[in-house]
Every structure is written in C-alpha cells, then in structure tokens.
Amino acid sequence: MRIEDILKLSSDIPLSKSVIVNLLYTYGLINGELNKVLKPYDVSIQQFNVLRILRGRGDKPASLSTVQDRMINKMSNTTRLVDKLITKQLVKKETNKTNKRKIDISITAGGLNFLKEIDVMIDSKEVEMVNSLTHEEATELIRLLGKLRLIAN
Amino acid sequence: MRIEDILKLSSDIPLSKSVIVNLLYTYGLINGELNKVLKPYDVSIQQFNVLRILRGRGDKPASLSTVQDRMINKMSNTTRLVDKLITKQLVKKETNKTNKRKIDISITAGGLNFLKEIDVMIDSKEVEMVNSLTHEEATELIRLLGKLRLIAN
C-alpha cells in the first residue's frame, strides 16, 4: 500500500518527501517487530545490540566509545545503557589498566547464554520480514539505502 | 560504504540481517539530519509532523486518535505531544461538542505561520538528501520499502 494512502497524505507530494516518509514509516514497523521479539526477554534493541557488539569482540574488552561507534543507532548515552546491562549482570566493566580515562566493557558468561537464546529469535524474525523480497530485490534495496546514505552524512 | 564495514560487522551476515541493519542505520542518519534542521526552531520531528497533519485538515479539527493514525511514527503519547504544542500556542484543543470523550485539536494562526517558515527548510533538506538517487532509483526504493512492509505488519 502506498504511504500516501496509509497516512492519508495528499497524493502529489514530491518524490523526495515520499522517499523519506517511506523510510521513516517502514523503519517504525520493522523496529516495532524487533521490539516485540525482544519484549519477553526484557531487553531493548539497543541493549541487545550492545551485547552482540561485545560478543563480537571475543575476549577483547571494548571501551565505551568503541561500543558507541559500532552501535546501529548512535545514542548519546551508552553509559546508562551499559549500566542497565550491568545491573542485569549481562555485562561487566572495569577501568582500563593503562588509560584510566577508559573503561573495559565485556560480556559475562550469563550475557553469552542470554544472547544465544535470543539470537535465534531475532534471526528468524529478520528472515521472515525480508521474505517478501526476492534475493535480487533485497540486494538492490541495500544498494539504494547505501546510495541514500551518501548525502545524509 | 557497506554497512558491514561501517559497523565492523563480520562480512558474512545473512542477507536478511543486512537489509534490516541497512534500514535501521540509514533511518538514524536521515532522522538526525531532519532533527538538525528543526533544532533551531525548537520543535521535534513528531511535533512538526502533528502540525502538518493539523494543517492538512484545513478547518476541520482532528481528534487525538485521528492525529495518531496519521503520524509517521505511531507513538503512544500523542496526548503529551499535543500538550507541548499547546504550551507553545501552536495548537489548541477543546472537547468535542457531540462526544465528550473526544477532543477537537486544531492548529492556530501562529502554528500556520510557524509551519510556513519551517516547511521550506525541511523540503529542501529532503530534496538534498534524496539527490544522490536518480528518479528511477528513488521510485524503486519506494517500491521496495513498500514490499518490505508487507510482512512487517
């Protein structure tokens, strides 16, 4: 269904606005679906994202700024986000030995187990959501989003 | 640049995950750009969106649920959002004459002037952001996002 009809916009909005509105609206739906998957586990998408980043580092701990760099949505408060994960004992932190400004953040064994469980759910939800696209369409969508990012920076 | 490189993900993530991550990340950039445009005017994207919806109704006031239906990002707190706009005197509300459960929300003259000023800035930002795509690519992107929405519901 056209976004113009969903949101009851006038039918002759500029193409550029249509692209933007389509993107924002579709994001909302996808984000909502991912949230629904995570809800039962009591983690937000951002918390889940941080856990995956930390797992990806293996034994090497990450500083706060490293985590932030790799987050899908750059948020201004990785401090508080990490603190929530620490409360849940999924993550631990200590000040870096050689640079006291930095902190070493790493995932706990509990965090790894937790992730292993959720990962499957998220992966299958992602497959399900993208299923309406053919392989070629998915590849093309990725290309077009990449092109769109060129000027958005 | 590939999202896998930007976020330093492993290079062999499933296509479905790549689509989702591309979408989420690109959203973040676009959203950030729009925010930057609105910042000097001290309105959020959501507040701006509500103003546009109300203007689109002409003289016909909208109920809270009508506004919510037409918002790009369905948020759970249109009440508080509208209240902020009322504080700024850009919007006014009164209880509906024939159904006391409903409220009639409408944009003020001040709100209209305010919108007129900002609209130009947003429109040109949108054009600028989509400029990296050809007309055909933009159209295709819209089509693909529409297809993606099919299962996301």
Added chain:
DNA sequence: CTACAACTGTTGTATATACAAATGTAGGTA
C-alpha cells in the same frame, strides 16, 4: 616540568517511545 588542550566518560535536563492501568463517556441491552 608546568600549563593547557584534547580525550573519555559521567551526569543533568528535556523530550520521545513503549506499554499498561486508570478515568470518564457513550451506546446498547436486559
């Protein structure tokens, strides 16, 4: 070796998002 600027993270404040519970109103039915 001191002073300063840059770096890294924390804290504060305001708004937005998500969801559930509460409040008040309307309309239908026994």
Added chain:
DNA sequence: TACCTACATTTGTATATACAACAGTTGTAG
C-alpha cells in the same frame, strides 16, 4: 433505568534519545 462493554483520552513508569555541561586523565608544547 441500571449495567455492561467499547471507546477516547489521560496518567504513570521505565527506557531511549538528544544535547550540553562537567570532571578526571593524558599527552604535549613551551
């Protein structure tokens, strides 16, 4: 009429986002 259910909005609580101000640490230029 009394009651019940659905409806429309409000309120409460927790988390996320955005951004600015603050604080401690480090490296380096003079």
